[in-house]
Amino acid sequence: MEDGFSLQDAIVGIYGLGLMGGSLALALRGYCSIIVGFDSDPSALELALSRGIVDQAETSSVKSLPRVDVLILAMPVPAILDTLAQLPALMTEPCIVLDVGSTKRNIIAAMAALPKYFDPIGGHPICGKENLGLENADRALYQDAPFVVTPLERTTQRAKSAVAQIVSAVGAHLIEMSAEEQDNILATTSHLPFLLSSALAHSTPQEFSSLIGPGFRSTSRLAGTPAHMMMGILKSNRDNVLKAIQNFLGSLNEIEAILQTENYAELELILKQSRNSYLAITEH
Numbered sequence: 346m347e348d349g350f351s352l353q354d355a356i357v358g359i360y361g362l363g364l365m366g367g368s369l370a371l372a373l374r375g376y377c378s379i380i381v382g383f384d385s386d387p388s389a390l391e392l393a394l395s396r397g398i399v400d401q402a403e404t405s406s407v408k409s410l411p412r413v414d415v416l417i418l419a420m421p422v423p424a425i426l427d428t429l430a431q432l433p434a435l436m437t438e439p440c441i442v443l444d445v446g447s448t449k450r451n452i453i454a455a456m457a458a459l460p461k462y463f464d465p466i467g468g469h470p471i472c473g474k475e476n477l478g479l480e481n482a483d484r485a486l487y488q489d490a491p492f493v494v495t496p497l498e499r500t501t502q503r504a505k506s507a508v509a510q511i512v513s514a515v516g517a518h519l520i521e522m523s524a525e526e527q528d529n530i531l532a533t534t535s536h537l538p539f540l541l542s543s544a545l546a547h548s549t550p551q552e553f554s555s556l557i558g559p560g561f562r563s564t565s566r567l568a569g570t571p572a573h574m575m576m577g578i579l580k581s582n583r584d585n586v587l588k589a590i591q592n593f594l595g596s597l598n599e600i601e602a603i604l605q606t607e608n609y610a611e612l613e614l615i616l617k618q619s620r621n622s623y624l625a626i627t628e629h
Contacts (some may be wrong), residue, residue, distance in 0.1 A: 346608065347561065347594060348504045348568070349503050349543070350424070350441075350503050350504075350507045350510070351505065351510075352376055352377050352510040352511060352514060353376065353377065353378065354378050354414070355357060355375075355377050355413065355414040355415055355507070356378055356379045356413045356414050356415075357373060357377045357379070357380050357383065357415045357417065357511075358380075358381045358382075358410070358411075358413035358415065358416045359380065359381070359382050359383065359399070359406060359415065359417045359419055360384075360416060360418050360419060360420065361405075361419040361420035361424070362383075362384040362386075362389045362392075362393050362398070362402075362419075362479050363365045363382060363388070363389075363419065363420070363477055363478055364473065364474065364476070364477045364479070364481050364482060364483075364485075364486075365419045365445055365470070365473065365478060365486075366384075366417070366419030366420075366445075367393065367409040367420060367479040367482030367491050368383070368482045368483050368484065368486035368487065368604075369399055369417065369419060369445070369487065369515065370382060370393070370398045370399050370482070370483075370596070371482055371483070371484040372484050372487050372488075372514065372515035372516070373511070373515060374398075374459050374514055374552075374602065376391060376399075376485075376510075376514040376550075377514075378402075379400045379409065380398075380399045380400050381399060381400065381401045381402070381403075381413055382399035382401070382402045383403050383404070383405040383410065384395070384402070384404070384405055384464065385404065385405050387404070389479050390402035390403075390404065390430070391481060392480070395513055398435070398479070398482065403603055405428075406443055409433045410436050412436075412440075413440060414440065414441065414442060414507075415440070415442075415507055415511070416436070416440050416443070417443045417444070417445065417511075418443070418444040418445070418446070419444075419445050419601045419629055420446075420563065421446075421573070421574055421577050421578075422446045422448055422451070422493070422555055422577035422581050423576075423577040424564070424577075425444050425446045425452055425455075426451060426452065426455050429442075429444075429452070429455040429456060429514060430455065431617070432463070433459065433460050433463075436463075436523065437462075439462045439463070439464070440462070440463055440464070441457065441463075441464045441466070441470050441495050441503070441504045441507050441508075442463050442464065442465040442466070443465075443466055443467075443504075443507075443508055443511070444456075444467055444468060445470055446469060447468060447469055447480060447526075447531065447535065447536075447578045447582040448469075448528050448578055449467045449469060449495045449528055450524045450525060450528050450581070450582075450584045451495075451581045451620065452524075453467050453495060453524040454498060456497055456572060457497055457499070458580055461499075463499065464499075464501050464503065464504040465497055465499070465500065465503065466494065466495070466496050466497065466500045466503070466504045466508055467494070467495035467496070467497070468492065468493065468494050468495070468590070469492070469493040469509060469527060469531070470487055470491075470492045470493075471488050471490050471491040471492070471493065471534075471535070471600035472486050472487055472490035472517075473486070474486075475566060475567060475569040475570045476569075477481050477570075478572060485516075485582045487515040487516055487517045487548065488515070488517070488556070488623075489516060489517075489518070490517045490518070490519070491517065491518050491520050492512045492515075492517035492518060492520065493520050493521075493522060493528055494512070494519055494520065494521045494522075495521075495522065495523060495524045496521065500544075501586070511520075515516075524552040528582050528585050531582070531585075532582055532585035532586045533589045534588040534590065536575075536578055536582060536589065537577060537593060538567055538586075538588065539567045539570060539575055539590040539592065540554075540579075540586070540590070541593070542564065542565045542566060542567035542568040543568045545561075545564060545565045546565045546568035547568075549561070549565075552624075572601050593601050599615070600612065600615060603611065603615065607613050613623055619626070
């Protein structure tokens with residue numbers, strides 16, 4: 346037990362039983378006292394109970410939520426923001442609040458406005474897959490994944506300890522940074538790749554489908570993510586995403602100009618540098 350918090354003795358609530366929330370519940374099985382799942386979809390609650398993903402299942406549309414020691418918000422960014430605004434009316438007991446949203450600045454600002462009996466802390470596990478929903482929940486989804494934690498000034502050591510224990514239990518690696526830094530980095534490493542995949546899929550004629558191989562499939566895979574899951578991310582991180590797009594266009598324009606002038610020695614040099622960058626980035 347650290348700083349008065351023991352995950353083994355804690356009641357953990359997971360608000361949102363989709364891919365991320367369901368996978369988190371599966372990964373936490375055996376590491377906490379009780380897992381309570383909250384969702385507005387009765388079929389998700391039924392599936393979570395029938396598969397033993399949670400110990401208790403509660404609708405998130407009731408006027409009050411039962412007491413939990415930690416409440417994890419596992420929904421898209423707009424839904425997290427809506428829930429944070431409603432939380433004081435739903436919970437009156439002290440509680441650690443953690444989210445797993447993909448962008449952090451707006452969420453951290455909303456957390457800062459919570460009443461003092463809440464102990465909020467931001468989080469973002471860098472994992473997932475394009476096939477969403479509780480039916481695709483995977484106990485190993487968080488294994489070996491970076492898990493960014495963005496504390497507020499008001500975040501207590503107890504909340505930090507709770508999150509550290511949760512991150513360790515699911516097999517992820519904790520990385521602490523500011524909300525601004527996380528949003529800036531993720532614009533390039535996560536949000537831009539989705540847009541590039543979407544642009545590639547959108548610009549490829551359907552009649553080319555018979556000649557699509559592994560390279561195209563791996564490069565365009567993220568385009569399979571439902572658009573509604575990404576809209577809140579792109580809106581809330583618009584400024585950083587635009588900067589990431591401009592940086593990428595600079596590199597693409599450079600390659601285009603070299604092809605226009607047929608300077609193949611320069612092209613080969615850039616491609617070698619790109620390969621070295623790829624190897625350096627992905628070996629970590």
